[in-house]
Amino acid sequence: MDYNMQLKMLFLCKEYLDEEDNFWELIACNVGYITKYYLNHIYKEPCMTSYLTGQMWVIELLNGHKTRCFNVLRMYPPLFMELCTYLESRYGLKPWLRMSIIEKVGIFVYVLAHGAPNRLTQERFQHSGKTVSRVFKQVLYAMDRMSRDILVPRDPSFKEVPRQLANDARYMPYFKDCIGAIDGTHISIIVPEEDQLHYRGRKGIPFTNVLAGCDFDLLFTYMLTGWEGSAHDSRIFLDTISDPRLKFPKPPEGKYYFVDKGYPERKGYLTPYRKTRCHLSEF
Known part of the structure; x- marks a missing residue:
């Protein structure tokens, strides 16, 4: 066998060995991936193993x-x-x-x-x-x-005078037509980072602005949640009383709610007199 033929045979053997090495390397990689997938997604070591479920x-x-x-x-x-x-x-x-x-x-x-x-x-x-x-x-x-x-009024027609008013000379007969109070409150919440700007209130952390109504038994008669903390009380109030889908219990003719001074004046919703100090200690 001449020299050129010997070189050709050596090159063929080398190519064969290289291909065989690559083949076994590929097999090893596939086995590794299959093992990793099995351990991560099929076999999982039990974590919650307490006897008291x-x-x-x-x-x-x-x-x-x-x-x-x-x-x-x-x-x-x-x-x-x-x-x-x-x-x-x-x-x-x-x-x-x-x-x-x-x-x-x-x-x-x-x-x-x-x-x-x-x-x-x-x-x-x-x-x-x-x-x-x-x-x-x-x-x-x-x-x-x-x-x-x-969370609904006990008397949806609001015909009865609350006993807390009827039995107290300080309120009767001046507030006999009042059916409850409405106010808002801020509750801190956790929201995604991209939404935090809309929910951030005056204190710099995310809040939701909640509107609530209650009667004189201190029972909630209405609750609306979901508004951003940056939304003003008056905006939430006006949207609530104007949207029939929210089913807010509106006061009938001649009746009214007490509302916070942050709400606008509307018929059926009595706000405090501005720049008038109330003597809370008397009540």
């Missing part, structure tokens, strides 16, 4: 001392069970295969009662953060539907 913990609270239940859920067991029954039978809250109604409502009440963050709620109820968020939203939507039936 969320369901067991809520049942323990309901069957234990009533003070313990009240301290944790801010309500006694009979009221908690009644709330669960109402949300399920009237407002569409459904159980899951692995989660009951009482555990769902327990998560919702626990978060509200203690301002518990998602991670702490995960550990307490032994569920993932995604599950906690999903359950909280489901119960929140059911509570919103229930609130529309609860």
Whole structure:
């Protein structure tokens, strides 16, 4: 075999070895990717391994001392069970295969009662953060539907004079036609960074501006949420009383609400006299 033929054979062998090395390198890469995908998306090491699951913990609270239940859920067991029954039978809250109604409502009440963050709620109820968020939203939507039936005037026609006025000579007969009070309040919230400018209030942090109405029994008769903290009270007030979709209980002829001085004067809504100091200590 001449010299040129030998060189050609050497080059062919080298190309074959290079191709074989690349082949095995490709196999190794694919095995690595498959293993990584399996560990990240198929096999997951259990994180919530506590013996006392969320369901067991809520049942323990309901069957234990009533003070313990009240301290944790801010309500006694009979009221908690009644709330669960109402949300399920009237407002569409459904159980899951692995989660009951009482555990769902327990998560919702626990978060509200203690301002518990998602991670702490995960550990307490032994569920993932995604599950906690999903359950909280489901119960929140059911509570919103229930609130529309609860936050209404006790007497929609406003024919009766409130007993707090009728039995107090300081108010009768001057305010016998007053049916309640309307005011606004700012509640701090967490919003995405791109929306924080619209919700930032006077204190420099994101707020939502809430309009609320109550009667003389100090019971809420109307609640409107969702407005940005930068929105003025008068804008929210005018939009609320002019939009029939919001179902605001307007005062009938001859009746009126007390409203804050930040609201504009309208028929049926009495604002304080400007530059007149009220002697609050007398009341």
